[in-house]
Amino acid sequence: MFRRLMTLVQVTLPALLVAACSTAPAPSVRGTGDLGVIIERASGQIQVVETSGRSRVAQVSGLGDLSHASVVFSRDGRYAYVFGRDGGLTKVDLLTATIARRVMQAGNSIGGAISQDGRLVVAQNYEPGGIKAFDAETLELVADVPASYGTEGKASKVVGLADLPGNRFAYALFDANEIRVTDLSDPRHPKTERYPAGKQPYDALVTPDGRYFIAGLFGEDGLSMLDLWRPEQGVRTILPGYGRGEQALPVYKMPHLRGWAVAGGRAYLPAIGRHEVLVVDLATWQEVARIPVKSQPVFVMARPDGREVWVNFAFPDNGWMQVIDTMTNRSIDTFQPGRAILHLEFTPRGEAVWVSARDDDKVLIYDTRSRQKLAELPAASPSGIFFTSRAFRTGF
Amino acid sequence: MAACLALMAVQAGAQSNVPDGRRQRELVHMVRQDCGSCHGLTLQGGLGPALTPAALRERPREGLVASISGGRPGTPMPPFRGIVSEGEAVWIVERLIEGFPSDPGAAGQ
Numbered sequence: 001m002f003r004r005l006m007t008l009v010q011v012t013l014p015a016l017l018v019a020a021c022s023t024a025p026a027p028s029v030r031g032t033g034d035l036g037v038i039i040e041r042a043s044g045q046i047q048v049v050e051t052s053g054r055s056r057v058a059q060v061s062g063l064g065d066l067s068h069a070s071v072v073f074s075r076d077g078r079y080a081y082v083f084g085r086d087g088g089l090t091k092v093d094l095l096t097a098t099i100a101r102r103v104m105q106a107g108n109s110i111g112g113a114i115s116q117d118g119r120l121v122v123a124q125n126y127e128p129g130g131i132k133a134f135d136a137e138t139l140e141l142v143a144d145v146p147a148s149y150g151t152e153g154k155a156s157k158v159v160g161l162a163d164l165p166g167n168r169f170a171y172a173l174f175d176a177n178e179i180r181v182t183d184l185s186d187p188r189h190p191k192t193e194r195y196p197a198g199k200q201p202y203d204a205l206v207t208p209d210g211r212y213f214i215a216g217l218f219g220e221d222g223l224s225m226l227d228l229w230r231p232e233q234g235v236r237t238i239l240p241g242y243g244r245g246e247q248a249l250p251v252y253k254m255p256h257l258r259g260w261a262v263a264g265g266r267a268y269l270p271a272i273g274r275h276e277v278l279v280v281d282l283a284t285w286q287e288v289a290r291i292p293v294k295s296q297p298v299f300v301m302a303r304p305d306g307r308e309v310w311v312n313f314a315f316p317d318n319g320w321m322q323v324i325d326t327m328t329n330r331s332i333d334t335f336q337p338g339r340a341i342l343h344l345e346f347t348p349r350g351e352a353v354w355v356s357a358r359d360d361d362k363v364l365i366y367d368t369r370s371r372q373k374l375a376e377l378p379a380a381s382p383s384g385i386f387f388t389s390r391a392f393r394t395g396f
Numbered sequence: 397m398a399a400c401l402a403l404m405a406v407q408a409g410a411q412s413n414v415p416d417g418r419r420q421r422e423l424v425h426m427v428r429q430d431c432g433s434c435h436g437l438t439l440q441g442g443l444g445p446a447l448t449p450a451a452l453r454e455r456p457r458e459g460l461v462a463s464i465s466g467g468r469p470g471t472p473m474p475p476f477r478g479i480v481s482e483g484e485a486v487w488i489v490e491r492l493i494e495g496f497p498s499d500p501g502a503a504g505q
Contacts, residue, residue: 041437042499065438067432067433067437067438068433068442085436085437085438085442086438086440108436108440108442110442110443126441127441157443200472202443202472250475251474252430252474253430253433253434254433254434254443254472315426315430315433316479339502340429358429359429360502381501
């Protein structure tokens with residue numbers, strides 16, 4: 001007993017002395033590689049979470065309208081840049097759980113990206129349509145590139161913004177049927193190239209190597225692809241006529257595209273108006289498979305090892321999730337994690353997936369091998385889930 | 397003719413097909429959250445247009461009801477026939493025009 005007490009004293013006494021000498025609370029040193037953010041869309045708050053112990057670290061409020069909010073991370077993994085629907089751009093310090101900077105940068109925004117060198121944060125906007133670049137440190141505006149088109153100077157809604165090597169950014173114009181690439185290597189003098197594309201691009205992705213930009217189209221059967229290593233060739237239509245002329249089914253929520261769709265040299269893409277996931281070979285651009293799924297797919301996300309692709313669905317089938325085996329290109333599991341499954345995010349190495357169940361006010365954490373639920377975290381109307389590992393990936 | 401039918405539906409809906417309290421709550425939640433994925437949680441617009449009273453002031457009601465039920469071809473607006481009844485579409489349009497209620501949250505299981 002006495003020995004145990006002595007040990008305790010030896011251990012705690014130096015710590016007490018250090019604490020007594022310092023006026024600030026003892027600093028807790030931690031890395032950020034296992035941190036992330038959950039959007040609580042209805043209340044303008046985010047949760048800071050950590051994936052090692054699967055817990056909530058902190059909550060940060062005052063971020064405005066977070067419906068359809070998205071997040072990019074600084075290259076040191078410390079700061080989250082949160083793009084709100086109302087045009088708010090908020091830089092959140094994940095370690096202190098405080099707002100470092102906040103600006104209102106547009107009337108209606110849809111998301112953003114961060115440059116290869118981490119110095120520029122770029123927002124894509126619906127109203128007024130275009131992109132804006134901000135100093136990542138101060139959020140000071142450094143470039144404003146309107147998405148004007150036609151002869152009357154109309155501004156298009158911008159979708160699918162993706163960072164490219166060389167501090168360039170690719171994006172699509174929903175109203176103007178165009179893909180544009182803006183070079184912000186000299187942000188005070190942006191240079192924009194324009195490429196005619198298919199009808200009504202609704203979102204886009206860049207492949208993880210930064211080479212191919214693929215825009216999903218609402219207005220026609222097919223997708224538009226631009227080879228950024230050979231942009232002079234212009235936009236090519238891939239998977240043309242995948243709807244085979246059949247009557248399109250209603251789409252109650254637009255799918256989302258990002259580099260997560262790529263696995264094993266193939267892209268897994270949500271069809272529009274068909275309850276299918278389309279598989280295209282990135283070397284030949286030929287259709288490899290079309291996989292029947294439960295409903296209109298929204299997120300079609302490859303597990304980081306590429307062996308499985310997890311899919312969620314549009315309203316009114318948004319309680320479902322399906323898992324596709326990429327070896328056989330068949331659905332191997334269909335289950336209902338909860339009500340209104342809006343988003344999913346894999347942990348950096350993919351052993352677990354975090355799933356937001358908006359109408360259950362929960363985030364559910366699943367083991368990706370057994371598909372058993374590991375934990376639940378309470379969250380108010382959760383939507384997007386974003387982990388800091390995105391900081392190191394092109395197109396995220 | 398279509399407008400005439402829609403008008404009849406408006407009148408019929410106003411009289412008989414008013415949704416009950418629980419269904420009203422479901423509809424408010426659906427409009428705010430799910431229609432909100434295009435029109436915004438605050439209904440100020442997104443990929444789809446704003447659905448605020450100011451934005452809808454000049455729009456005939458029967459056209460709005462027809463847009464909900466039948467969708468708007470050539471745009472991403474899908475038909476909600478089969479998800480909301482004609483009477484419910486009328487009720488939603490009336491609420492939008494007067495300023496849409498805030499979301500009480502998802503109904504219990």
